[in-house]
Amino acid sequence: MSKTRSAGAEPPAAPAPQAAAPTAQAETSSTTTAPQAADAVRVPLDPAADWDNPLRDDRDRRLPRIAGPSxxxxxxxxxxxxxxxxxxxxxxxxxxxxxxxxxxxxxxxxxxxxxxxxxxxxxxxxxxxxxxxxxxxxxxxxxxxxxxxxxxxxxxxxxxxxxxxxxxxxxxxxxxxxxxxxxxxxxxxxxxxxxxxxxxxxxxxxxxxxxxxxxxKPFGHDLASARELNAIVHDVFEPDQVFRIDHYLGKETVQNILALRFANQMYEPIWNRSYVDHVQITMAEDIGIGGRAGYYDGIGAARDVIQNHLLQLMALTAMEEPIAFDAEALLTEKLKVLKSVRLPEDLGAHTVRGQYAEAWQGGEKVIGYLQEDGIDPRSKTDTYAAIKLEIDNRRWAGVPFYLRAGKRLGRRVTEIAVVFQRAPHSPFDSTATEELGQNAIVIRVQPDEGMTVRFGSKVPGTSMEIRDVTMDFAYGESFTESSPEAYERLILDVLLGDANLFPRHQEVEESWKILDPIEEHWTAHGRPAQYASGSWGPEEADEMLARDGRSWRRP
Amino acid sequence: MKIDLTDTTASKINKALVQGRRAIGTPAVGMVLTMVIVTDEENAYDSIKAAEEASHEHPSRTLVVIKRHARTLRERTHSRLDAEVRVGSEAGTGETVILRTFGEVSDHADSVVLPLLLPDAPVVVWWPVDAPDNPAKDPLGALAQRRITDLYAVEHPLEALETRVRSYAPGDTDLAWTRLTPWRSMLAAALDQARVKVTSAVVESEAENPSAELLARWLEARLRVPVQRAVTAGPVVTAVRLGTANGEIVIDRPEGPLATLSLPGQPPRTLALKVRATSELIAEELRRLDADEMYAVALRGEGTKENV
Structure with a gap:
């Protein structure tokens, strides 16, 4: 017994001194170089600088990110x-x-x-x-x-x-x-x-x-003007020193999309065409154009909002996992999504634009867009726009993304709703599930930032009846120190040189490539539909989804 | 809404919580942690107020354990648990249960608290006063990931600090350390600008100030220079001076919330360094629920092992 053991120990014993030597070396060197080794762990404020601040340490997570002198x-x-x-x-x-x-x-x-x-x-x-x-x-x-x-x-x-x-x-x-x-x-x-x-x-x-x-924003009003603008700015500033503010990206919930998707295990497996039926991204405002007639007329909802905010939200919702949480990796993934976007062939059937008309909104009588001060009564500017996009990749092929934005809608809300397919088979009879809708995960960007999950649940009682219920998550409240305004976060990031939350010029240009054909189609065909202020948009928008056998959520 | 329970048990309190939530119509709650406050009647009001303010940032269930002093023989022998359940607007964003223990049950408060913890959520214990000598070994402290003590609330803070050094376990933290965050971040920012090696350091404060001692220890550990402690009239920490080859870096706060930062070769600038309210300190504590390794470094110096 002891013999076999010693024999067994023999072969490793021979190389042992060799193996031991580097260990001993490592030990001595680690004792002598301990301070440097510890230095290497520290995060310098400016990655380019070779000076390490001994008072900073990445274990010390109480110390906030303070911008350098600036x-x-x-x-x-x-x-x-x-x-x-x-x-x-x-x-x-x-x-x-x-x-x-x-x-x-x-x-x-x-x-x-x-x-x-x-x-x-x-x-x-x-x-x-x-x-x-x-x-x-x-x-x-x-x-x-x-x-x-x-x-x-x-x-x-x-x-x-x-x-x-x-x-x-x-x-x-x-x-x-x-x-x-x-x-x-x-x-x-x-x-x-x-x-x-x-x-x-x-x-x-x-x-x-x-x-x-x-x-x-606006970063131009079409691809050509965006390129021109980028050329002018990049002529003076290095492209990575130009920060484009999209204040939506500074919001906690938008940053939370990435946390939700990539820090968790339970969402990503169903975040694809096998389970998702479609995605609705809505940005509704209850106000009219106010005093911005000069800016707004000729621009419209699609250029004002869809081109930047909604396409960014779509990119974050649809993108693949970035290799790291840094500006370069995020840009790579967002660009891939934007480049894979396919427009519907029949733009007339799958895009809708509208203008708000005079009506009672929330107990107040408001005038229509064409009656606003400084607006040409024949203006064709869209105050409401809804478009259908598809993303041609393995994850999303066949899943439509419906984007809509408008002014003078029912209430002020921005949300991303991922609507899931119905269960492939139901053991319950059809009367039991009559009131059951589709499961959905809704990310509320504003106001009341948070997330809602909608699913079916049995109604208490003796009969089997299943109805939609929602599970709600609202983190913190607006007046706490931890929920900063988007601009605070973005200004701090500019001073820190952290470009994670800023769209790059490539993204801006890709977004215009998506929107330009739609705008051209609209210019060439017809007029915006009229919708009553305070409603959820023109009937044509409902018809647009009905054509696909779907309907808009009431946000 | 408020439900009072006299001579009760944990399961009756649980029932009252569900009943309270039903009544105000919010059966699902998004609370992220359980906060246990162990205090006496005298400090209960302020602590609960601070915790409720902090709960706006961290929705939580707050369990307040108040040990009542028994005055009569009957109270001493007869053990009793009273509870006050607050749900809804009266309890910040979460729920508050105030537990008053009489007699023997006071020694077994953990048996009351355990069934009332939120499922699968972190637990934080906070002793506004009278913290145990070894928080991690305390029956209530053992339930928690994070144990908050306050060296400002003891008679001889520097002696208590030594006790904390001996009994430190990962998850321990102290509000005297939390109070230093603005100082530490300004010192770090000052060094970001000065970019020189520090050769000497002085911390000036009122006598027997535990924050000043922690700050001095932290500077010693990080800068690897001896740190001198100087006594001033206060209040609390009044100045930090870092000596460098180019001159002194000074943050001076003689009084009030306005401090002066002086860097070698640059004109002095004012900066705001206010003394924060307890609710803000608690909110900062709740932002991170894992062990605060820097606190361990400040207590014991760099290189000491965790889990000793």
Whole structure:
């Protein structure tokens, strides 16, 4: 017994010294190099830098992601978006301790203001619109870094002054040459502004720093104009330093789509053509065009909303698993989906557009689109658009994606509904399942962010009767610190250089390739259907789904 | 809605919870964790309030265990459990059960709490005061993934800190550590900007401040330099000075919520460093429910093994 054991131990015994040697070596080296080894684990703030901050450690997950030294320059700072969203978001970030000490905010607009007038405007905007409570000490921290540059976009002097302000902030506030330029201006001014930035050397980052451009939709109004716009911006800024804001992607629920699909085991197996009947993506607004007639007429719901928000939501819902959660991998997968999109052959039968008409909406009498101020009574602009798309790949072949967006609909809601096929066989008789609909998973993007699962359940009682029930998940509430506004998240990501939640120019161009043929068809054929304000869209849209034997969900 | 139960048991409380949910029409609940608060009558109100505020971010079932001091012989021998079940608007976003134990059952509070835990959801125990010397070995503490103590609520914090060092188990955490997060993140951000090796460090605070001691230990462990402790008039932590070859990095908060950051070769800047409310501290604690390894490092220094 002992002999066989020792014999058995013999062969491994021979190579043992050899095997032991590297171990011993590894041990000694690990003791001597322990500090370096530990250093290697730490996450440097800037991947390009070789300096590791000993106070940061990825085990230390309490420390928030704070943006590095930087400043934000807002063009068109007097606009609505800037006052209602950007300034409050900057304050909320500061209040949550996520902005670097010395963060600076520079406003640029055609106003005869001094720095303190600008600070007053920001102060008022923050008091009125910020999500978190107003705190004097946070305000003081921010206010010290506020500068205002009065001037036109043509005005070389103003841009020289901007250059000086940037240099001054680098010296006095330690912004380190890192600046993001937020173009909160109509797209027709983009070329002028970026050219001026280039001319005055503001777009060229000094060694070891960055300069970024942030632009808002619309990213063009068709493929050609989108390409032109991209060319203009990319001429001045590197493509990966251009951040396109799609505020939908900053919402918690949208980010949660990826968590839901790829962090769980129970959804992905049925997330395909074998189980899914169709997908409905809805973005409904209850408001009309308000004062945006000048912008909206000639653009319409499809260009305004479907091209960016809804196609992005569709891409996130339909894409394959990215190899990593980073901008490059996400782009790859989203592009694959967008490139696989196939339009219906008969665009007339599978797309619908409408215009809201005068009606009573929610207890209020509202006027129709054609009666709005500044709208041509013969306008063919769509305030409602519904389209059917298919995705030609193994996962989704034959599963229609219905996208609809509109103004003056029943209520304000954005949701993604994945509707499943009926059970292939039912052991219950047809009277028992008469009231049973199709199973569905609904991701509510806004308002009331959350998720609903709909399935059948037995009604209590002696007879077998099965009816739809819903299971609901709503995480947290809007007033908690952990549910930031989309703009907060996106501005922070810009300052951190994290491009995960920003569509790239390739995606924008692919989206236009999907929409352009539809818009061309609409221009050439017919007029938008009229629908009563406060309803869920024109009858033609219901007919469009009825043709496929389906119906719209009432969101 | 509120249901009062006198001389009751865990199963009757469970029934009352279901009844309460039925009555307000929300039979399905999206609660993500069970929070057990072990406290005395005096601190119950504030703790419940803080937990309910935190429940807006983390919908939870809150079980409040209040051990009543028996004053008469009858109370001492006769053991009794009273419960107050709050569901709906009175209980933040989740449910609250206030358990008052009299007599012998006080020593077996875990037997009441165990049946009331949410199925398959994490459990957090929080002692606002009178935390046991060894939280992980406490019968209630043993039920939890995460055990929250508060060194601010003890008579001799630095002695208690040494007890925590000896009894540390993964999942332990302390609000004195939570209070430091804004300081630590600002220090890390300051080093991001300064990008130099730190050669010396000073933490200034009021005397016997446990947060200051934890901060000093954390800096020692991470920066690998001796950290000097200096006593000031307070309140709490007043300044941190990091010496470097280029000059000093200083975060100075003499009073109030406004601090000054000075970096070598740069003008000083103000930054907001407020003292946060308990509800915010609890909300931060509930964001992560796994072991806080950095707290262990701060307690015991780098390189100490977990699970000792």
């Amino acid at each position: 400043g934000l320059v807002i063009f068109g700072v007097t606009g609505d978006l800037s006052r209602k969203k950007l300034m409050p978001a900057v304050y909320d970030l500061a209040n949550r301790g996520l902005l670097p000490p010395g963060f600076s905010l520079v406003g640029f607009a055609r106003r005869d203001w001094e720095d303190q007038d600008f600070a007053q405007v920001v102060h008022d905007a923050v008091k009125e619109h910020a999500r978190t409570a107003f705190r004097e000490e946070v305000w003081q921290q921010l206010a010290e870094g506020m500068r205002f540059i009065p001037g036109d976009f043509d005005d070389d002097k103003a841009f020289e002054q901007l250059g000086k302000a940037v240099d001054e902030l680098n010296a006095s506030r330690g912004t380190g040459g890192n600046f993001a330029f937020y173009l909160s201006v109509p797209p027709k001014f983009f070329p002028k502004v970026v050219q001026q930035l280039k001319k005055h050397g503001l777009a060229d980052p000094p060694e070891g720093s960055w300069r970024r451009a942030v632009i808002e």
